[in-house]
Amino acid sequence: MLFLWVCAFVEQYACFVVKCSIMNSTYVLTISCADQSSIIAAVTGCLAQNGCNILNLAQHTATDINMFFCRIKFEATDSFDLEAFKKSFTKLEEQYKLTWNVFDMSKKKRVAILVSKTSHCLYELLLKYADGELDCEIPVIISNHPDLAHVATSFHIPFFQVDTKKGKAEYEADLNEILAQYNIELVVLARYMQVMSADFCEKWNHRCINIHHGFLPAFQGAKPYHQAWNKGVKIIGATGHFATQDLDQGPIIYQDVIRVNDTRSIDEFIRMGKDVERRVLYEAVRRYLAHSIFVYQSRTFVIE
Amino acid sequence: MLFLWVCAFVEQYACFVVKCSIMNSTYVLTISCADQSSIIAAVTGCLAQNGCNILNLAQHTATDINMFFCRIKFEATDSFDLEAFKKSFTKLEEQYKLTWNVFDMSKKKRVAILVSKTSHCLYELLLKYADGELDCEIPVIISNHPDLAHVATSFHIPFFQVDTKKGKAEYEADLNEILAQYNIELVVLARYMQVMSADFCEKWNHRCINIHHGFLPAFQGAKPYHQAWNKGVKIIGATGHFATQDLDQGPIIYQDVIRVNDTRSIDEFIRMGKDVERRVLYEAVRRYLAHSIFVYQSRTFVIE
Amino acid sequence: MLFLWVCAFVEQYACFVVKCSIMNSTYVLTISCADQSSIIAAVTGCLAQNGCNILNLAQHTATDINMFFCRIKFEATDSFDLEAFKKSFTKLEEQYKLTWNVFDMSKKKRVAILVSKTSHCLYELLLKYADGELDCEIPVIISNHPDLAHVATSFHIPFFQVDTKKGKAEYEADLNEILAQYNIELVVLARYMQVMSADFCEKWNHRCINIHHGFLPAFQGAKPYHQAWNKGVKIIGATGHFATQDLDQGPIIYQDVIRVNDTRSIDEFIRMGKDVERRVLYEAVRRYLAHSIFVYQSRTFVIE
């Protein structure tokens, strides 16, 4: 049996959670291509012809690899026809060899949070969500332990416990079943203490964000704070990254650090690190939801 | 007599100072106006029609005051005609009520540094300049004391000492004479311990940058580190700002801070603060030279 | 009627909240006096004679005011007699004109949290408390609004709503009655949007901690983020301080800051500031509970 425990009263209280303000006709357009002349004028011209008003344009030419990345947030008038826009944009795609995407910001991403026993990252995401500072839906929380069910309950979100003892293939099948059932588009590993299989990482490629409690690429793997203390580093950190089959090697989305005196014990590293971890995970997820992350040659370019 | 001391051997060694790499046909265009539809498309279209290639576009709509600010760095082809471009851009000016400017980046700004007795800010600017990290000319250093003449000498820059005992009007006339003689476009007060007159501030409005050794708007005026220590603040800072006749009240360009333990003495505040001051002044000047600073309603918007 | 709403099921679930690990025989000794010779040897010798083992000794001589501050954490053996120790220490007090105190760390301080409508500071304190990272008891939460009752409930802590419309004297009397009833030793204003009277501040002098959402001494009073935005500061901050009758002028305990780009709106200042506020308030309370704060001449010396 798959589901050990589910909050029964979810439906009834669903209206309780504060929702982000909906901006019906806002879109985000992301573009990447080899750097070339007049690309910005071509793109902004196309938007103007389709009656779009640019709210924010951020671009970057990575001169080291001659690549162009651009994120445009625009507002569309009533007469805006998304399909017509896509068709006219396809012409630019051919001309400039663009990789591009357009997102309707009124359609919120559906995010699942996976946790084990520690609550600080889970609470951070839920509190930001409740405060309207995470522009998504969080329809389900999944864990390999029952410990944090009460947190899910207090935020009126269904909580599922999966049984990892079944074997990795079986339990990941359960996991995928729940994720499918809730139409999940992004998986967030919020201190979820299980290594995901290559298959799972492949399936959720660039759609699964993990928090590593160390400043990558140093201190990969287990017990990063113990590693850091034994090395005598003076600054510790955490890393939000896309999960890949190479453990703790996926593209880095966000990092932050905190200075530690040599009078700190390993336990204090762990305590102080928690605040960094929760902040980093939140910032990584926020950038994902804003469509600010470009992945190219195994690294990210976050363009804000 | 105005000039007490000048390095005689300047001409001969002038080639010694490392120059920034010259990009002959790079321009920066700055625009501000009330926010309105299609402004980016209009501007980028005008640039494309004039054969310009946008290298970097940074824009910001300040929703709190409904203002649009934009900085565009572009490269021009050989056939580019600056005057023709200005003429065509004037039409946009009328249509959108733009405030705008275009700068030829190959024409380096001429910067004068004013100092008194402490050398850390002066050294910072000169070392960055020598390293090619300040895109300007520094043809003259001026002081009300002789102490730092040797620093100017070692960088082969003429050094003038002005006599403040003459009276403010007379000595500022001397100052302006030197500044005029060297065709100075930006005055940098690098811990220059003289209050400038209202006339001087007016003449050099938004072209004179001061470093205040406190985190403004707290701790204005004299002895900010003493004020900070007596108040028991836990973080101290410095502020780079445009000089105005209201002492330490001009638009803020850049700020930075450093954490101080309560075991620090006032002397240690002063010592630690020096590193913050020099960094802040350099960053403020760099932003000015990059034409990244917009001043509106007594504050700056630095758009990078 | 004083109490509008109380969680009825508190008693029954009180055991639910995770308690900090108790160290039965640990004490903290705090000492301040004019700086003088041999004071550390005298104090540590007295501790050794009483069979105490020093776990941590932190001291600071503030040379600017010639004052000595010392905090000693020590462990006592079974035979330790606190009263005998105090008697022997009184001799040192006379000899060196000491101000001193000794705290039994097994007796946890009883802390009341006062809130209004925003939850981020409250959640921070409760989550740290539940995680065993605030070494105190939190027996009661008080508010002038009903909005956060559900948070108190989910942590199984009694919640009282006070009626400020009664008039300041009457409602503060209610407040003091609740605080007395729960034997409160420290009052924490966690974004409590009421100005306390001079009488209240006097009664709770150096036992009432407020979070101000600005970097004091700049931006005192209302709407500090609006003030900061209009001034165009590049860094915003928050300040944890003892409440005094001079609004936002009490001794500063802890401060932190965050860099803000000029592309941030006032609303974003407010959002970003929340993370700073909750961190600063937690750090201020933690320092209080560790007996690390010395107040002298209207400022604190936090000796860790």
Added chain:
Amino acid sequence: MLFLWVCAFVEQYACFVVKCSIMNSTYVLTISCADQSSIIAAVTGCLAQNGCNILNLAQHTATDINMFFCRIKFEATDSFDLEAFKKSFTKLEEQYKLTWNVFDMSKKKRVAILVSKTSHCLYELLLKYADGELDCEIPVIISNHPDLAHVATSFHIPFFQVDTKKGKAEYEADLNEILAQYNIELVVLARYMQVMSADFCEKWNHRCINIHHGFLPAFQGAKPYHQAWNKGVKIIGATGHFATQDLDQGPIIYQDVIRVNDTRSIDEFIRMGKDVERRVLYEAVRRYLAHSIFVYQSRTFVIE
């Protein structure tokens, strides 16, 4: 021939360099041992019996490894007999199995700076030294290139160029000859682009400080900024550490970091990194000169 170029006029201007204020009778005592009861009382008692006045005492018990580290700065009266003190302290050494040392702070450490072609770390050390903020003597600067001779000259410090083409053994013999001639006690590698031999590292064990332009233990070896950029890290840093024969693996003394946007190029990483490098090297050297560094089990404990 060993010396290619020496400033001839050094003697004559030697008085030019600002010296740190001398505190004739100040000492620093460092102690480490297994943690045990009453150790602080025993040590401070011994100091009191010898007529010493403690100016500052910093200690730390590393509970993870059960070690005690202590640094005591004390002032001695005229009648103080250092040899008698050492004799009496030797009794404590036996009783508590102490590792200890006592330093007369009036005897300044003699420091050699080794450089290659980049000047930012050299300038930082020399400017701090000239400002009285590095409590040492810097009698010699050595390089494998002639480029920075003029910097040495402008600070009136002898400059030697060594010839690395001789072969490592021969040229390191030259190096050691110069270091011996100037009675050097600490070697600072200020972006010196040569790998030192195992013999050299052994000879100068814990007396040779290197700056690595990466956040160790990540990005060891060559081109750390290129490595960092290709990995897409969001924060870069620098590490001051003792040189050991395992390249970039020696005990870490100090680290600092700076946030980098993904819009930064490798060249900008290098430019921004310079400010971190110079700060980190200065802080590492300052801690060494203050005798604040304890090395134990391949890591440092910096006790301030």
